[in-house]
Amino acid sequence: MKTLLRCGFVALIVLSVAIQLTHGRRGSADSDPLAALAAGLERLNVRTGRPAAGDILTGHAPSCQQPLQAMLLRIDGADDGRMRGLRPDGGAARYIYLGAVTEQPNRAVILGRWVEASVLFTVGLRATRPQSLLVLVVLPRACPDLAALEWATLSPAD
Amino acid sequence: MPITKKPAADFPMRGADAIGIREVGFWSVLIVAIAFWANIVRGTGPAELPGVDSMAAGVLENGAFDVFAWILVFARAARMFEAGPASWRRISATFLVGVIALAPVRLAAGVAFVILGGSLLWDRRALAAGRQVGLVLLALAFETVWTSRFLAQPHLLAGQGDAKITAFLLGLLHTEAASHANIVDNLSANFSISVWPYCASSFPLAGVGLAFLVMLLYLDQAPRRRHLVWLGMSFIGSFLLTEVRLVLLATSQASYFWWHNGPGVSIYAVAALALAVVFPILATWETGTAGTPPGDRLVA
Numbered sequence: 001m002k003t004l005l006r007c008g009f010v011a012l013i014v015l016s017v018a019i020q021l022t023h024g025r026r027g028s029a030d031s032d033p034l035a036a037l038a039a040g041l042e043r044l045n046v047r048t049g050r051p052a053a054g055d056i057l058t059g060h061a062p063s064c065q066q067p068l069q070a071m072l073l074r075i076d077g078a079d080d081g082r083m084r085g086l087r088p089d090g091g092a093a094r095y096i097y098l099g100a101v102t103e104q105p106n107r108a109v110i111l112g113r114w115v116e117a118s119v120l121f122t123v124g125l126r127a128t129r130p131q132s133l134l135v136l137v138v139l140p141r142a143c144p145d146l147a148a149l150e151w152a153t154l155s156p157a158d
Numbered sequence: 159m160p161i162t163k164k165p166a167a168d169f170p171m172r173g174a175d176a177i178g179i180r181e182v183g184f185w186s187v188l189i190v191a192i193a194f195w196a197n198i199v200r201g202t203g204p205a206e207l208p209g210v211d212s213m214a215a216g217v218l219e220n221g222a223f224d225v226f227a228w229i230l231v232f233a234r235a236a237r238m239f240e241a242g243p244a245s246w247r248r249i250s251a252t253f254l255v256g257v258i259a260l261a262p263v264r265l266a267a268g269v270a271f272v273i274l275g276g277s278l279l280w281d282r283r284a285l286a287a288g289r290q291v292g293l294v295l296l297a298l299a300f301e302t303v304w305t306s307r308f309l310a311q312p313h314l315l316a317g318q319g320d321a322k323i324t325a326f327l328l329g330l331l332h333t334e335a336a337s338h339a340n341i342v343d344n345l346s347a348n349f350s351i352s353v354w355p356y357c358a359s360s361f362p363l364a365g366v367g368l369a370f371l372v373m374l375l376y377l378d379q380a381p382r383r384r385h386l387v388w389l390g391m392s393f394i395g396s397f398l399l400t401e402v403r404l405v406l407l408a409t410s411q412a413s414y415f416w417w418h419n420g421p422g423v424s425i426y427a428v429a430a431l432a433l434a435v436v437f438p439i440l441a442t443w444e445t446g447t448a449g450t451p452p453g454d455r456l457v458a
């Protein structure tokens with residue numbers, strides 16, 4: 001009986017370690033978010049080149065001769081200084097985070113969405129851990145029709 | 159007529175093959191400890207197992223006092239009970255906490271701590287060391303819940319208050335600043351910071367409470383009601399330290415990087431650690447002077 005109980009305790013420990021390590025490998029954020037952003041732009045039929053300084057992607061849509069710019073920013077605003085690398089005459093901005101597209105970066109709303117998604121991930125109701133990066137796209141003023149594209153796909157809700 | 163308390167039926171194991179309660183107690187602590195730390199050190203990458211670096215980072219991020227708490231728990235784990243055979247209730251409780259801790263969610267370990275810690279406080283056969291372990295496990299459970307994502311929203315609300323206080327303090331330092339929601343706008347430096355749940359002044363309070371308890375137990379002091387005053391002062395000290403840190407973070411972008419990602423992180427950690435150590439020492443020092451007069455002093 002004593003040996004049986006000890007075997008039971010050891011089995012619990014081994015099982016516990018195995019489950020924890022397996023869960024850790026469950027789908028989380030993309031390993032290269034910038035590559036994922038470039039792939040997302042390609043899906044919107046926007047051709048992108050190599051990222052410029054400050055990891056700013058420049059892309060061209062077929063319907064517009066002016067380039068657009070896209071970059072990833074931390075949602076806590078810690079690297080907002082990188083926005084200085086954007087064109088000074090930049091046009092309309094679109095902030096995209098977890099399926100929502102806004103013209104202004106409302107940090108409180110974004111943080112609230114991150115908290116909500118994190119809780120859902122923790123309880124298993126969301127497949128992926130929410131990223132702490134939002135997508136900023138600057139559209140050229142000359143091409144207002146670009147605003148109609150499905151920008152939400154660059155940071156999907158799920 | 160004296161009231162006699164009828165002992166609860168424990169159904170102790172009989173025979174030479176019975177397992178000892180001390181051994182079962184040690185297994186129960188070992189099982190929940192491994193589940194807790196495995197959850198902390200596990201990797202978050204999509205494909206690879208956690209490396210040594212990320213494991214060490216996970217342990218350090220969790221706080222020095224969690225490590226101290228577990229050292230204290232294991233130092234007492236082998237003498238939590240008086241010698242004798244284990245009861246079936248104790249064995250069942252060990253398996254129960256083990257099964258709960260299997261869930262790959264940190265809160266599951268918290269639930270296991272509550273059950274194990276509560277049972278140690280309640281068990282008639284538990285010795286003083288067992289009750290101390292029970293208290294530490296309950297404090298760890300509280301910290302686990304307090305710092306979980308489920309309470310991120312209240313911490314976010316506390317962060318709004320912190321943002322207001324930070325803007326006010328910057329104003330006292332002749333820096334033009336404003337706050338809205340969780341954002342502190344340093345208008346003079348054209349710089350702003352956002353107070354996340356993990357940076358809010360409410361977030362470290364459970365850790366401060368755990369540190370206070372662990373220090374008391376290291377100093378061989380039983381927690382008493384008069385220690386609550388010092389615990390409250392620890393909370394106030396932690397709150398003030400957080401506000402000072404937020405002011406430093408909001409001063410400029412260079413200052414932000416120095417205090418958030420640079421050497422300032424270590425300075426803040428040392429200051430927090432010093433605060434966590436000082437108040438329990440002051441609390442026990444006060445106890446020592448009031449409770450145990452020196453041998454050459456007479457009490458009138």
